[in-house]
Amino acid sequence: MTELLRALRHELVVQRNNPWGLVLFLAMAIAAGPVTLRAMxxxxxxxxxxxxxxxxxxxxxxxxxxxxAAWIRSGDGLKVVDGPVTRDDTPEGTESFAHASVDGQVVxxxxxxxxxxxxxxxxxxxxxxxxxxxxxxxxxxxxVGVEASDFEIEVTAVERDAASRDADRAxxxxxxxxxxxxxxxxxxxxxxxxxxxxxxxTAETLLVTRVPRRTLLGAKFLLTWGGTVAVGWVWAASLYxxxxxxxxxLEPLFGDSHVFSLGNSLGLGVxxxxxAAQVAPAAVxxxxxxxxxxxxxxxxxxxxxxxxxxxxxxxxxxxxxxxxLGALPIANVSLATRMxxxxxxxxxxxxxxxxxxxxxxxxxxxxxxxxMERMDPLDKGLDAESRRAVGNFAPDAxxxxxxxxxxxxxxxxxxxxxxxxxxxxxxxICILAGMAGVGLWFVGAPMRRTMSLYLPxxxxxxxxxxxxxxMQGAGQLAVWLASPVVPWRAETxxxxxxxxxxxxxxxxxxxxxxxxxCEELLVRxxxxxxxxxxxxxxxxxxxxxxxFGLLHIDLARIVATGAMGVVLGVLLIRSGSIVPCMVAHFxxxxxxxxxxxxxxxEAAGSxxxxxxxxxxxxxxxxxxxxxxxxxxxxxSSGSGD
Amino acid sequence: xxxxxxxxxxxxxxxxxRAVDGVSFEVHxxxxxxxxxxxxxxxxxxxxMLVTLLQPDSGTARINGHDIRSSPDQVRGSxxxxxxxxGLYERLTAREMLVxxxxxxxxxxxxxxxxxxxxxxxxxxxxxxRCGRLSTGMKQKVSIARSxxxxxxxxxxxxxxxxxxxxxxxxxxxxxxxxRDDGRAIIYSTHMMSEVERLCDRVCIIxxxxxxxDTTVEAMMTQHGSVERAFLAAVGP
Numbered sequence: 001m002t003e004l005l006r007a008l009r010h011e012l013v014v015q016r017n018n019p020w021g022l023v024l025f026l027a028m029a030i031a032a033g034p035v036t037l038r039a040m041x042x043x044x045x046x047x048x049x050x051x052x053x054x055x056x057x058x059x060x061x062x063x064x065x066x067x068x069a070a071w072i073r074s075g076d077g078l079k080v081v082d083g084p085v086t087r088d089d090t091p092e093g094t095e096s097f098a099h100a101s102v103d104g105q106v107v108x109x110x111x112x113x114x115x116x117x118x119x120x121x122x123x124x125x126x127x128x129x130x131x132x133x134x135x136x137x138x139x140x141x142x143x144v145g146v147e148a149s150d151f152e153i154e155v156t157a158v159e160r161d162a163a164s165r166d167a168d169r170a171x172x173x174x175x176x177x178x179x180x181x182x183x184x185x186x187x188x189x190x191x192x193x194x195x196x197x198x199x200x201x202t203a204e205t206l207l208v209t210r211v212p213r214r215t216l217l218g219a220k221f222l223l224t225w226g227g228t229v230a231v232g233w234v235w236a237a238s239l240y241x242x243x244x245x246x247x248x249x250l251e252p253l254f255g256d257s258h259v260f261s262l263g264n265s266l267g268l269g270v271x272x273x274x275x276a277a278q279v280a281p282a283a284v285x286x287x288x289x290x291x292x293x294x295x296x297x298x299x300x301x302x303x304x305x306x307x308x309x310x311x312x313x314x315x316x317x318x319x320x321x322x323x324x325l326g327a328l329p330i331a332n333v334s335l336a337t338r339m340x341x342x343x344x345x346x347x348x349x350x351x352x353x354x355x356x357x358x359x360x361x362x363x364x365x366x367x368x369x370x371x372m373e374r375m376d377p378l379d380k381g382l383d384a385e386s387r388r389a390v391g392n393f394a395p396d397a398x399x400x401x402x403x404x405x406x407x408x409x410x411x412x413x414x415x416x417x418x419x420x421x422x423x424x425x426x427x428x429i430c431i432l433a434g435m436a437g438v439g440l441w442f443v444g445a446p447m448r449r450t451m452s453l454y455l456p457x458x459x460x461x462x463x464x465x466x467x468x469x470x471m472q473g474a475g476q477l478a479v480w481l482a483s484p485v486v487p488w489r490a491e492t493x494x495x496x497x498x499x500x501x502x503x504x505x506x507x508x509x510x511x512x513x514x515x516x517x518c519e520e521l522l523v524r525x526x527x528x529x530x531x532x533x534x535x536x537x538x539x540x541x542x543x544x545x546x547x548f549g550l551l552h553i554d555l556a557r558i559v560a561t562g563a564m565g566v567v568l569g570v571l572l573i574r575s576g577s578i579v580p581c582m583v584a585h586f587x588x589x590x591x592x593x594x595x596x597x598x599x600x601x602e603a604a605g606s607x608x609x610x611x612x613x614x615x616x617x618x619x620x621x622x623x624x625x626x627x628x629x630x631x632x633x634x635x636s637s638g639s640g641d
Numbered sequence: 642x643x644x645x646x647x648x649x650x651x652x653x654x655x656x657x658x659r660a661v662d663g664v665s666f667e668v669h670x671x672x673x674x675x676x677x678x679x680x681x682x683x684x685x686x687x688x689x690m691l692v693t694l695l696q697p698d699s700g701t702a703r704i705n706g707h708d709i710r711s712s713p714d715q716v717r718g719s720x721x722x723x724x725x726x727x728g729l730y731e732r733l734t735a736r737e738m739l740v741x742x743x744x745x746x747x748x749x750x751x752x753x754x755x756x757x758x759x760x761x762x763x764x765x766x767x768x769x770x771r772c773g774r775l776s777t778g779m780k781q782k783v784s785i786a787r788s789x790x791x792x793x794x795x796x797x798x799x800x801x802x803x804x805x806x807x808x809x810x811x812x813x814x815x816x817x818x819x820x821r822d823d824g825r826a827i828i829y830s831t832h833m834m835s836e837v838e839r840l841c842d843r844v845c846i847i848x849x850x851x852x853x854x855d856t857t858v859e860a861m862m863t864q865h866g867s868v869e870r871a872f873l874a875a876v877g878p
Contacts (some may be wrong), residue, residue, distance in 0.1 A: 008746045013741050017732040017771070201728025205787070208692050208727065209745045210718030376695065378726055 003211050007219035010206075011193055015223065021212045022227060031229045033238025040170040054113065057119045060120055071132045077124045090114045099592045139330050164342045171338025173179040175311040175485070178235060179330060182275055183307050185231045187300055188281035189224040194287035195296045213639030214369045217288065223364055225280040232272030240265035264341065271337050277357050278329045279307060283363035288368040288375070294443075298399045305402055314338055321345075326352045328361055393445050394534035397527050398555045400439040401547050404522065407431045408551060421502060424510045435519035436526035443530070450523060450529030453481045456577035463595045464580030467571055468587025471564055472595075511593045516586030522564065523548045524581045564588070642795055642826030643668040643795060647700035650686050658688040661852035663700065668826045670794070673817065675841035675858075677872050683850040684830045685724070688799050689761070691828070692722045705794050716746040717747065721788035724799035731773030735764050737781045739790055746791035758786040762816070778809035785816060796820055796827045802836065814840060834869040844868065848876040 059079040064072070070078040081089075095116050098109045111119075141147075197203035206216060240262065286303050289294035307330055313319055314334030321335035332353045339345040412431050416423030440447050447453070456464075487602065499511045523544050531540040547563030549558035568581045575581075650661040661683045666686045668674045671782045678684045681705065689695045689703055693713040705719040729738055739758055743751025759768050762782045767775060772783060781801070798817070802810045817840055821827055829840060837844060838858060846854040861871035 006747070010741045010745055013737060014732055017734075017737070110659050154720070200731065201726050202730050204694065204724075205727040205729070205742075206745075207694060208717055208720075208722040209742065210747060210791075211745055212714050258748055378689075378694075 004218055004222075005216050007211050011219050011223040012191070013165070013641065015189075015227075021188055022231075025181075025188065025227075026234050029181060029234040030238045031238075032177055032181050032235050034242040036174060036235070036239055037243055039177055040173040049100055051096050051108070053097045053116065057117055060117055060121045060124070061085045062125060064236040078128070085116065086139075087544075089326050090117045152387075167341040167343075168338060171341040172315040174337055174341075175330075175334035176308070177316050178232065178272070179279070179308060179311040179334070181235060182228050182232050182272070183279045183283070183304060186224055186276070186279045187303070188230045189227045189289035190220070190280070190283035190298050191290075191293070191300075193220040193223055193292055194284065195242045195290050198290075198375075198377055199292055201377075203375075207377055213372045213375075217284070217365070217369050217372045220369075221280065221284050224284055225276050228276040228280050229272055231372065232276055233269055235269040236265055236272060239268065260463055267340060268337075271333060271340075274354060274357050275330075275333050275437065277361045278333065281361040281368070282307065282329075283461065285364045285368045285371075288371045298443075299394060301399050301402050301406075310334065321349060323349075323352060325640050326475065327356050329357065382527070393443055393450075393530040394532045396439070396443040396445070397530035397543075400435065400443075401527055401529065407435065420499065421506065421510050425514060428510075428514035428518040430619065432522045436518075436522040440526055440530075445530060445533075450533075451525035452529065452572060452576060452578045454579075455527070456575055456579040460571075460575035460577065460580040462582055462585030463575070464571065465587050467567060467580075468584035469591060471567055471584065471588045472591045500593065504594075507593055508590055512586050512589035513588055516582045517550075518586075519548075520568070520578055520582045520585055523551070525578050526569055528569060528572065537573050541566055541573070544569055564620050566602045575606075642670045643702065643704055643828065645687075645691070645700075645702040648687060648690055648697050648702060649699045650690060650695060651698050658849050661690065661697075664847065664850070664852055665700075666845045666852060666855055668795075668828055670826050671821060671822050671824045672843070673827045673829055673841045675837040675844040676828055676847060677832075677834075677837065677844055677868075678830075678847040679876060682876075684719075684846045684847055685799055686866050688722075688797055688828065689726070689828060691716075692720060693717055694799055711837055716877060718791065719793050720795040720797055721791070721793040722797045722799075723788045723801050725803050727784060727788075729772035729775075729780055729783055729787070734769045734771055734773060735759070735775070735779075735786075735865045738783060739786055742787050743774065743790045748791050751790075754790060754792075757785075762786045778806060781805055781809060781813065785813070789820075794825055796825050796841065797826065799830045800832065801829075802831065802833065810836075830855075834872065837868050838862075844871075845873060846875045 057077075059077055061081045062072070062078045062079055063083060063085050072078050072080060090113055094110045095113055096110045097116065098110045099106055100109060132586045143153075189392055194203075199208060207213060246559050253345035282303060286299045287296060310328055310331035311334045313325070313328075313331040314337070319325070319335065321332065321339055326332045326349060327337060334344055336350060336353050339349070408427065408431050412423070412427035415426050437447070438449070440450055501505050502510070527547055528540050528544045531543055535543070545562045548565035548568075552558065552561045568584060571584060572578060644667050646665045648661050648664045649659070652658045652660055664687050666674065676684050676687070686695065690697045691704065691709060693709050693716055697710070704716045707715040707719065709716050733741065736755055739755035740751045741754070743754050748754050762785060764779075764782055764786060767779055767784055774781060775783065785801075796817075802813055805813065814836060817827060817829065818860065821840075828834070831837060841858050843855065843857050844861060845852055854871070856871075858868060861868050864870035865874055
């Protein structure tokens with residue numbers, strides 16, 4: 001025990017002399033308080049309250065044929081009148097029908113009474129039609145001997161009052177912010193006390209003292225956990241104070257419900273304790289495993305994904321905390337927080353979450369201690385120079401892919417949602433091509449050789465054009481073949497629909513040229529180049545095709561883009577240069593976009609006839625044959641490999 | 642004080658390397674034993690097993706009566722280890738470094754001990770500067786003081802004078818002599834034959850993981866004229 005305290009004292013002294021990192025995180029925690037409030041406010045203010053309207057409980061006039069009029073019953077809110085319904089049946093004036101929040105202001109929505117009545121009559125009549133058709137269905141079913149009750153769906157609704165509903169919504173927004181904050185602190189501290197020591201040779205100095213390694217690790221964990229908790233508590237205090245001091249103008253809907261009373265804010269302190277007990281062991285484990293900073297930074301990105309993903313679970317409205325989900329770290333605390341804010345968290349569930357957390361944290365620390373016992377502080381992993389000689393960059397490919405996906409999904413899609421064309425250009429140049437370049441530079445892989453940035457032969461460029469022309473057809477075929485499994489969805493192509501409205505040159509630049517160059521640089525260039533240092537060509541093509549498909553997000557397009565990835569991957573290997581792939585990708589996109597721009601729209605997504613399938617299959621066979629005919633990589637430039 | 646018996650360490654790989662292959666020797670209190678060998682001979686691996694940074698595959702050693710396998714904590718508590726790879730915390734001042742390691746080693750009065758060492762090794766002038774800003778010689782002084790903070794009966798020094806200028810090396814050699822005169826058992830691994838001639842009572846020559854010779858410096862001098870010639874005779878082609 002005294003040895004643990006002495007080791008902890010040592011860690012504190014080392015941290016004391018470098019306060020700026022922790023000061024930075026404390027500042028972030030202070031700033032994160034109002035940010036969390038704002039995020040929760042945004043969630044809460046999605047609410048629209050329906051107001052009781054003047055048509056409530058009034059039978060509205062409708063004119064109908066006798067056959068149809070017979071459908072209408074007394075409770076339907078409709079009365080059949082002879083002759084047409086006139087303006088005179090509805091008085092002049094307006095009614096308010098909803099409260100909504102627009103840009104932080106609560107506004108009341110109003111509509112003319114005549115519009116209101118017309119809308120309501122339509123709604124009520126649709127209900128009548130629904131009822132009649134259901135009755136007919138049931139009669140038909142009865143005739144063929146099927147019980148109507150077989151179709152009944154069980155629905156359970158959770159009744160919530162306004163405050164509880166706001167708490168529920170606030171609870172969804174809360175975990176994301178705090179998980180990100182706590183994970184960052186944990187990683188910073190764990191890398192500082194473990195990875196940095198290996199990097200600077202102090203690990204060896206420390207390990208030759210009489211203190212056992214597991215005790216040293218225990219002290220390092222306590223420091224990481226304690227630092228994380230401290231930052232988390234500052235965040236909780238900042239959250240409470242910024243609400244108390246009225247730093248933000250919050251929605252009345254939210255402000256009235258007092259989601260963050262003093263009691264609730266103190267409860268957040270407990271949340272932080274548990275959450276830190278989950279992220280700190282994970283960070284310590286990764287830091288204990290990493291022989292150097294480079295390895296740590298490569299490992300930290302998948303770690304962030306793994307930790308952040310479960311916190312997203314809590315934002316889903318249908319997900320509730322079950323004992324099984326209670327065993328999933330991060331998600332369990334996120335969901336428990338939400339339940340606790342709405343007052344639904346029972347003691348057994350809270351105890352289960354805490355117990356599971358302790359078990360998982362202990363397990364992670366046990367593995368970290370095992371690693372620490374076997375750690376050779378002189379083994380700092382391979383530096384960039386030796387790695388280049390050994391040439392295993394395959395793990396870096398996965399890390400690079402993970403970072404790019406995160407950047408693409410968040411920044412890219414956000415930017416495209418804000419402004420499509422500038423967003424597309426930004427995504428292609430800064431995220432896809434940028435990540436490829438920065439990634440290779442960061443891992444120290446040779447740029448030109450990895451990306452196959454070599455001049456192609458004329459023949460392979462021509463082949464690129466042919467492949468590009470046929471790929472569009474092949475992609476359609478793939479979608480069609482997959483349609484029994486993955487239903488074709490017309491909206492999958494609508495993402496780029498508005499690009500078609502742009503001028504031809506801009507459409508081709510943003511939709512064909514940039515994807516052709518930038519996506520190829522990333523996928524066929526960086527990712528495949530890195531993978532090929534370790535795995536064979538076939539596996540590299542397969543993995544990058546899946547990655548290429550995943551980058552395009554949509555399930556239906558995964559099949560098409562994955563198939564396209566295979567063709568482009570083979571093209572790269574056969575031609576030994578990335579340029580034909582860029583050409584093929586450009587031609588493919590250009591054909592698709594130009595087609596949508598000028599050819600009648602109804603052609604898109606229509607059923608494919610067997611003849612068309614045969615034609616496409618034939619073209620594909622030609623394409624593969626042409627690929628096989630090209631001689632494998634003969635590099636004309638003087639790179640010497 | 643130090644009894645090494647049949648230590649073996651094999652580094653696994655496509656072609657496993659027997660880095661240390663049955664090394665045995667002894668060092669008594671008040672004795673400096675030089676460990677000589679070409680690069681890759683197994684010197685550092687042997688020493689790293691003695692300070693329990695590496696686990697031996699077979700064989701063992703006793704340091705101050707403690708077995709390196711069964712009681713590694715007591716072993717580390719009774720030895721001071723200094724090598725080119727034992728770094729200093731850049732963020733800590735020399736004084737903080739010594740005090741903190743005093744605490745870690747369980748010294749009774751870490752602050753008093755640190756002050757004594759600061760005075761003994763002429764650290765006073767830069768005791769409150771961060772180690773990251775010290776020159777190589779200053780750092781070496783702090784490292785020496787660090788290895789002595791718990792007053793260990795055994796010192797294991799792995800190429801301690803690498804990168805030091807003549808003056809600092811001289812004062813370092815004086816320190817080793819005085820440590821020997823205090824009655825410590827010292828292993829001194831080096832490539833500098835002149836240091837061996839000056840400091841060591843005995844020399845173990847290690848070559849390809851095996852002890853090739855274990856004689857007194859006097860015997861080497863009488864037989865070969867210099868330690869260097871004796872060394873070349875032992876490991877040469």
